[in-house]
Amino acid sequence: MDVIDILKAYSEGIDNEIYASLSTIDPSTLCEASDHLIRAGGKKLRPVMVILSCEAVGGRAEDALKTAASMELIHTFSLIHDDIMDKDEMRRGKPSVHMLWGEPMAILAGDTLFSKAFETVLDTNTENISPKRIVNALKTVVDSCIKICEGQALDISFEGNLDVREEEYMTMIYKKTAALIAAATKAGAILGGGTEEQIEALAEYGRLVGLAFQIQDDYLDVVSNEDDIGKPVGSDIVEGKMTLMVVHALAYASEDDKERLISILQANNEDLVDDAIGIFNKYGSIEYSRDIAHTNIKTAKELLNVLENSEAKKSLELIADFVLDRTH
Amino acid sequence: MDVIDILKAYSEGIDNEIYASLSTIDPSTLCEASDHLIRAGGKKLRPVMVILSCEAVGGRAEDALKTAASMELIHTFSLIHDDIMDKDEMRRGKPSVHMLWGEPMAILAGDTLFSKAFETVLDTNTENISPKRIVNALKTVVDSCIKICEGQALDISFEGNLDVREEEYMTMIYKKTAALIAAATKAGAILGGGTEEQIEALAEYGRLVGLAFQIQDDYLDVVSNEDDIGKPVGSDIVEGKMTLMVVHALAYASEDDKERLISILQANNEDLVDDAIGIFNKYGSIEYSRDIAHTNIKTAKELLNVLENSEAKKSLELIADFVLDRTH
Numbered sequence: 001m002d003v004i005d006i007l008k009a010y011s012e013g014i015d016n017e018i019y020a021s022l023s024t025i026d027p028s029t030l031c032e033a034s035d036h037l038i039r040a041g042g043k044k045l046r047p048v049m050v051i052l053s054c055e056a057v058g059g060r061a062e063d064a065l066k067t068a069a070s071m072e073l074i075h076t077f078s079l080i081h082d083d084i085m086d087k088d089e090m091r092r093g094k095p096s097v098h099m100l101w102g103e104p105m106a107i108l109a110g111d112t113l114f115s116k117a118f119e120t121v122l123d124t125n126t127e128n129i130s131p132k133r134i135v136n137a138l139k140t141v142v143d144s145c146i147k148i149c150e151g152q153a154l155d156i157s158f159e160g161n162l163d164v165r166e167e168e169y170m171t172m173i174y175k176k177t178a179a180l181i182a183a184a185t186k187a188g189a190i191l192g193g194g195t196e197e198q199i200e201a202l203a204e205y206g207r208l209v210g211l212a213f214q215i216q217d218d219y220l221d222v223v224s225n226e227d228d229i230g231k232p233v234g235s236d237i238v239e240g241k242m243t244l245m246v247v248h249a250l251a252y253a254s255e256d257d258k259e260r261l262i263s264i265l266q267a268n269n270e271d272l273v274d275d276a277i278g279i280f281n282k283y284g285s286i287e288y289s290r291d292i293a294h295t296n297i298k299t300a301k302e303l304l305n306v307l308e309n310s311e312a313k314k315s316l317e318l319i320a321d322f323v324l325d326r327t328h
Numbered sequence: 329m330d331v332i333d334i335l336k337a338y339s340e341g342i343d344n345e346i347y348a349s350l351s352t353i354d355p356s357t358l359c360e361a362s363d364h365l366i367r368a369g370g371k372k373l374r375p376v377m378v379i380l381s382c383e384a385v386g387g388r389a390e391d392a393l394k395t396a397a398s399m400e401l402i403h404t405f406s407l408i409h410d411d412i413m414d415k416d417e418m419r420r421g422k423p424s425v426h427m428l429w430g431e432p433m434a435i436l437a438g439d440t441l442f443s444k445a446f447e448t449v450l451d452t453n454t455e456n457i458s459p460k461r462i463v464n465a466l467k468t469v470v471d472s473c474i475k476i477c478e479g480q481a482l483d484i485s486f487e488g489n490l491d492v493r494e495e496e497y498m499t500m501i502y503k504k505t506a507a508l509i510a511a512a513t514k515a516g517a518i519l520g521g522g523t524e525e526q527i528e529a530l531a532e533y534g535r536l537v538g539l540a541f542q543i544q545d546d547y548l549d550v551v552s553n554e555d556d557i558g559k560p561v562g563s564d565i566v567e568g569k570m571t572l573m574v575v576h577a578l579a580y581a582s583e584d585d586k587e588r589l590i591s592i593l594q595a596n597n598e599d600l601v602d603d604a605i606g607i608f609n610k611y612g613s614i615e616y617s618r619d620i621a622h623t624n625i626k627t628a629k630e631l632l633n634v635l636e637n638s639e640a641k642k643s644l645e646l647i648a649d650f651v652l653d654r655t656h
Contacts (some may be wrong), residue, residue, distance in 0.1 A: 010516070025474075025478065026476065026478055027481055027482055027485055029481060029485060030477065030478060030481035032524050059469045069399070081436075084431075084432075084435060085431070085432035085436070086432075086436060092353060103412075103413070104412075104414075104429075104484055105481065105484065106427050107409050107412060107413060107435060108409075108480055108484075110439075110483050111409060111438075111442070111473075111476075112474060112478070114439070114442060114476040115470055115473040115474045115477060116474065118446055118470045118473075119467070119470045119474065122463060122466060122467050122470060126460070126463070130459070131458070131459035131460040131462070131463045132454070132459040133449060133462060134459070134463055135459045138446070138450060138466075139447070139450050142443055142446045142450060143447065144441045145439075145443040145446075146353075146440060146444065146447065148439075149358065149436050149439045149443060150353065150354055150355065150440070152436055153355055153357060153358035153433065153436050154355055156432055156433065156436075157355055157357060184498060189627070190460040224429045224651065257453055288450035300344075
């Protein structure tokens, strides 16, 4: 089984939970606006990681299904609100929610998905999973939501500020991206009744995979081709986006190269993408970025050694590799 | 003790919980944007109703304090997002959050307060309150959050639509305003270990008080004076806002009066306020609205008969009366 098969194997159960949760939203406009981005697809990586983490510590997939669904609801909530903030007009190949329903309804759709996420976790059957475990899983989920907000606020604060240290950058992508993946694996382990050691190991696995995921995303923007990633190569550079490569290059480049890179990032000109990549290469920034992602994935997989061998453990290993192997 | 004294007696404990919760938000911009509207004041009616409901069924105030704080966080979250949607520039006598920090940060501040609300409830000490009770209290809170979103979506859908039936209007104000107050009293009763009968009675008490609160708000806009309500009399009419008086008048007015009222509501002209009030009076709409509020409060107080006599019960009765007696 490869990762795509693993994701497919769980997706129907997850989708059923999500759609059951959203079907009761009234009025219908709000229901449709909340539904839109979820129906537009998505790999369901976070939900599947909840279930696998639950199974990997000896729990049952069905007991983690509602919390799995909540991950997709939270992820989608944050995408809808981010698209409003960033004025992004497209998402998953479709117009973003605020483009179709306007900003007020898009804000509400996000808020609704957010509420539904908590409702879904709380709907976990207390005959199978104790309320104490549900409270602990939910604490993990809520904590990651706070971090998502903080990460987005940090990301906004970086705009027009090219004096970002690597540590600050890593904090930002941890909060914005990795915290929810860490919450997925940790909540799964809690629901599955894992030991303290297993819960912490899976949380750290999720954090490292999440960081690698974001770093790889930024890396692909530079080394991939347009057909694979569905957007022009170097679009992060054109948009002046902060990435680990940028942070690294700005820290190590000569004054001249640093000035040149800053002017490229502010120029919004796609003809300058190759120049920027040239500077990245000159200071080993692309390789550095790739190395960090690889090291994270290696460590993440080693952390899984606290688990007994199982199909679920094997799948979590494959997912870790998948983060680096993917071309889009 | 009058209601103002009751609110004052609890406000310090509630404020401490709220500020402790918000103090950890990072970066500081997000912390300040989240904090702003809370520091601008507010009666803390909802939090106090959580505590009183807890005490009224024999529970301890301290066990309800975190859930009480969560009510203010949720209420403030919804105000911040509503102000963005409605483009309201002022709130509690200060510039609204999006006027000071921009829309992206205001969206995030709302999302952060929302997350913090759940974190706060989950922080309830499980040595005093069982996880099962916390789960049940949180279900009540989350359910009201979904209703707040649905109510705001309904309210938006009413804009420019003057063909709203009374039932639809009542559903809207129930979801938008009364559901959170009902959640406050219900969650308090759950945390305090109330019987099923007491929990349901307090939930219904909260719902009725919440409805009366909104109806009274709309009523004051027409019968009060500018000094008391801090805005010109009839501003709802000028803004074309849907109220129970408007719904009633449109249902019972002659075709001519109906047409006239609709044109006034669409005219955005303060010189026409008296004309609209004339139509309300002609069809008894102001009295009707006042009667509904009074009946709700009467029933709400009767529901408290399931409770033993206590200071808390007495305070809940006073709060019910206060909703009608207040002049602003």
